[in-house]
Each structure stands twice: as C-alpha cells, then as structure tokens.
Amino acid sequence: MAEEERQVKVRASYVTKQYEMAPTKSDKMKSLFFKTNFPKFWAVRGVNFEAFEGETIAIVGNNGSGKSTLMKMVAGIVPPTSGEIEINGETSLIAINAGLKGNMSGRENIRLKALMLGLTNEEIDAKMDEIIAFSELGDFIDQQVKSYSSGMKSKLGFSISVHTNPDILIVDEALSVGDATFNRKSLAKIKEFQQQGKTIFFVSHSLGQVREMADRVLWMHYGEVRMFGPTEEVMNAYDKFIADYKALSGKEQTKYRNEYRTAQQNFSLDELYEKSLKRERKITGNDVLPAEIETSIYKSTHNRHSAERWSVVDKTILVVLLLLTVFVADKVILNLGMKNIVEHPSHLITNWSPEKIHELNVEHMADDLSAK
Incomplete structure (x- = not known):
C-alpha cells in the first residue's frame, strides 16, 4: 500500500526538548522565580518524521543521541519544549522501569x-x-x-x-537486558504485532535486530535526525559512520563529541528556523519563499509549550498557595484556633519549638487516654 494511502499514526514536526543543567533540584526550583544562568542543553533539536499504520521504525544512534527522549515524547511521558507531535492511536512504552512502582509487587x-x-x-x-x-x-x-x-x-x-493491545508500541531497549530465551519470545510477539498491522518503534543497539525487524530506520545523531529512510540504506550509512568513528584516535573522538555537545548547548529556535527555511528553499527550488510560508515556519519552529520564565502573576499565585498550605498545616498540626492565631500569629512559628511540640504530644496523649 502506498504511503499516501496509509494512515499517519505519528507525525513529529520541528520537535525539540531543552533541559536546564541546574546542579540540584532546589536550583531548578529557584530558576522558576529568579533569573538564572544555568547552561541549557537541547537533547532533541528540530526532529521531523512520519510513521504510518503497520510500519516498524527502528531508532538508532550513539548513546546520548536523544533516542529515548524522543520516544518518551512520542509516548506522552515527557512534553516537548517546542514543535508538535500528532498521535493517532493509543501508545504503550516498554522500557526498563517505565511506569513501575518499586514499593509495589x-x-x-x-x-x-x-x-x-x-x-x-x-x-x-x-x-x-x-x-x-x-x-x-x-x-x-x-x-x-x-x-x-x-x-x-x-x-x-x-x-x-x-x-494491553496498544496500536502504537514503543520498545525502548527493553530487550537488551533480558535473557536470550525471553528475547526470542519477545521478538516473536513483536512480529505477531507486525502481522496485525500495528505501528512499532524499536530502539535498539542490536543492529542485527534492527535489520531483521525494521521497515525504516530513523538515525538520531546528537539530537538531530541524521538520516531517515529504508532500513538497508540507512544501516549501510550507519555502519560506515561507526567504522569511520572507530578509526579515529581517542583525541579525535573526544574532539568530535565535544563539538557536537557544544552545538547542543548553543542551539536556538532561531537556528532551527533558519535551517528549516534553507531546507524548504532546497525542496521548492525557490531562493525566495512567500511571506506566508516563512511566517508559518517561524510559528511552527517557535511554538513553545511552556514559558521560559514564570510570569509575575504565576509566581504570586504559587507563593499564596504555598503560604496558605503552610498556614493550614500549622493550624491543624499545632492544634491552634483562629482566635489564638489572630491574637498571637507568632505562635505559628514559635510553637514548633521542641518544648512546645513536647507539650502538644503530652496534650494529645491525654486526650487519647480520656477518649478511651
């Protein structure tokens, strides 16, 4: 069946994911309220692709290329920073620990x-x-x-x-840690899904599995799509890249990685916009694009899903909610009446002293004994 006759199950357009490299969680919280200069890191940079009904797409790339981040966005677990992901169906992500609670059986x-x-x-x-x-x-x-x-x-x-019978199955290296017997059984199950016409994304470092299972391959390279096409064509190019990379000296490999990491840190949506314009000019053969097309591309590439900074109103609401939560918690835990709070608001703080807490415990114990 021709691609245009098949339903598009997943469409990604100008998708990015940015992380702020704050040293600690408390630093990340502070960045919501105050201007910070933590370095930015773009794990995914302007990814575009379409996956059709009944198609199996393998995702390959070196460690840290953005494969898992991209699949988490497709699964709806992680929101993109910008761009759009259109999903037509129910997704199910298979990854180690995905959705599992450690304190439950x-x-x-x-x-x-x-x-x-x-x-x-x-x-x-x-x-x-x-x-x-x-x-x-x-x-x-x-x-x-x-x-x-x-x-x-x-x-x-x-x-x-x-x-659970999903129609879009995402397997993120979940077979790499299992034993050989279970892996064979799992691959047989995936092939069964292929026969049922399900759409499958398959992230794996096993190039043999990729060649066996995939209809097309999406090669991720430091957050970008290096190549996307038929399995044999992409895998031949990927094999050549691996061979060429291994032929580099240790110093050359480090320089190569550092250059791409720097590009991920310095990436911007304006850069994505310029690259997208250049690609569109190449596709259309026109050096000058109509204004409406340029405007459309700008909106698509700069379509952020969350603000970089919280507004003053957002910050004020959060502070009020936090203060209200603390107030209610103090009132309940310290057993303070409203009259006491109005007359002695400092008790909300001073009553947390060890002596006051001890007195409160004694009071509660006495109440419990009298109730019995």
Missing part, C-alpha cells in the same frame, strides 16, 4: 499499569495469569519490584504492555 504493578492504560478490573483479571506466565517471574510476581533485577523489570514491563 509485580502483581500490583500489573493492575496499576493496566488500569492506567485503560483496561477495566474485569479485563485485567481475565489477563492476569497470561501476563504473569509470559513474564516468567513465577513466585517473584508477589515480591516488591524494587527487589527485581533490570532483566526482571524489563520482562514485567514488556509482558504488561504487549497484553
């Missing part, structure tokens, strides 16, 4: 994740034994997931996802 995680994916309790009950059997976890299914190995977590996540 494997069985409890099956129910929780399946409910989050839209299944009813009755449907989960009907599939529970089948999911457990496929996972090969045996008695470990009733142990807390935090005690699982990476391979066990991968087995559980894969088993849950493939039994």
Whole structure:
C-alpha cells in the first residue's frame, strides 16, 4: 500500500526538548522565580518524521543521541519544549522501569499499569495469569519490584504492555537486558504485532535486530535526525559512520563529541528556523519563499509549550498557595484556633519549638487516654 494511502499514526514536526543543567533540584526550583544562568542543553533539536499504520521504525544512534527522549515524547511521558507531535492511536512504552512502582509487587504493578492504560478490573483479571506466565517471574510476581533485577523489570514491563493491545508500541531497549530465551519470545510477539498491522518503534543497539525487524530506520545523531529512510540504506550509512568513528584516535573522538555537545548547548529556535527555511528553499527550488510560508515556519519552529520564565502573576499565585498550605498545616498540626492565631500569629512559628511540640504530644496523649 502506498504511503499516501496509509494512515499517519505519528507525525513529529520541528520537535525539540531543552533541559536546564541546574546542579540540584532546589536550583531548578529557584530558576522558576529568579533569573538564572544555568547552561541549557537541547537533547532533541528540530526532529521531523512520519510513521504510518503497520510500519516498524527502528531508532538508532550513539548513546546520548536523544533516542529515548524522543520516544518518551512520542509516548506522552515527557512534553516537548517546542514543535508538535500528532498521535493517532493509543501508545504503550516498554522500557526498563517505565511506569513501575518499586514499593509495589509485580502483581500490583500489573493492575496499576493496566488500569492506567485503560483496561477495566474485569479485563485485567481475565489477563492476569497470561501476563504473569509470559513474564516468567513465577513466585517473584508477589515480591516488591524494587527487589527485581533490570532483566526482571524489563520482562514485567514488556509482558504488561504487549497484553494491553496498544496500536502504537514503543520498545525502548527493553530487550537488551533480558535473557536470550525471553528475547526470542519477545521478538516473536513483536512480529505477531507486525502481522496485525500495528505501528512499532524499536530502539535498539542490536543492529542485527534492527535489520531483521525494521521497515525504516530513523538515525538520531546528537539530537538531530541524521538520516531517515529504508532500513538497508540507512544501516549501510550507519555502519560506515561507526567504522569511520572507530578509526579515529581517542583525541579525535573526544574532539568530535565535544563539538557536537557544544552545538547542543548553543542551539536556538532561531537556528532551527533558519535551517528549516534553507531546507524548504532546497525542496521548492525557490531562493525566495512567500511571506506566508516563512511566517508559518517561524510559528511552527517557535511554538513553545511552556514559558521560559514564570510570569509575575504565576509566581504570586504559587507563593499564596504555598503560604496558605503552610498556614493550614500549622493550624491543624499545632492544634491552634483562629482566635489564638489572630491574637498571637507568632505562635505559628514559635510553637514548633521542641518544648512546645513536647507539650502538644503530652496534650494529645491525654486526650487519647480520656477518649478511651
């Protein structure tokens, strides 16, 4: 079936993802309120692609190329900084730890994740034994997931996802940590999905698996699409890149990586706009584009999903909510009446002293004893 006759299941347009490299979580919180100069890092820089119904697309690239970040955005787990991702269907991400709660058992995680994916309790009950059997976890299914190995977590996540019948399946290196027997069974399940006409994204460092499974390959390179096309064509180019890179000296490899990392830090949406204009001129063969096309490209490339800084109004509302939360918590925990607070507002602070807390504990204990 020609591409134009197939339904587009996923369309990414000018997608970016920026991270602020703040040293600590508290520094990240401060950046919401105050102007900071933390370095920026663009993990994904202007990605465009379309995935059609029934197509299997492999995502390849070196470590840190943005493969997992891109797939998390497709799955809806991480929002893009700018650009648009159009999804026509239900997605399910299979990745180590994806959606799993460490303090819950494997069985409890099956129910929780399946409910989050839209299944009813009755449907989960009907599939529970089948999911457990496929996972090969045996008695470990009733142990807390935090005690699982990476391979066990991968087995559980894969088993849950493939039994919820998604029409867009995202496998993010989840098979790389499993044993050979489970991997073969998992690949057979993916092939079964291929026969059913599902759309599959397959992130893997196993080039043999990529050549076996993929219809097309998306080669990510330091946040950008280096190449996207038929599997054999892209993989031949990727193999040549790997060979050429390995032939470089250690110093040359470091220089190569540092140049691209610097480009990721210095990237801007204006740069994306200029590159997009250049690509459009090449496609159309026109050195001068109509004003409406340039305006459309500018809006698409600069379409941020969140503000870089919070507005004064946003900050004020947050501060008020925080103060209100603290006030209510103090009132409840310290057992203060409104009359006491109005007459002695300092008690909201001073009553947290060790002596006052001890007095409060004694008072509560006395109340408990009298109630009994």
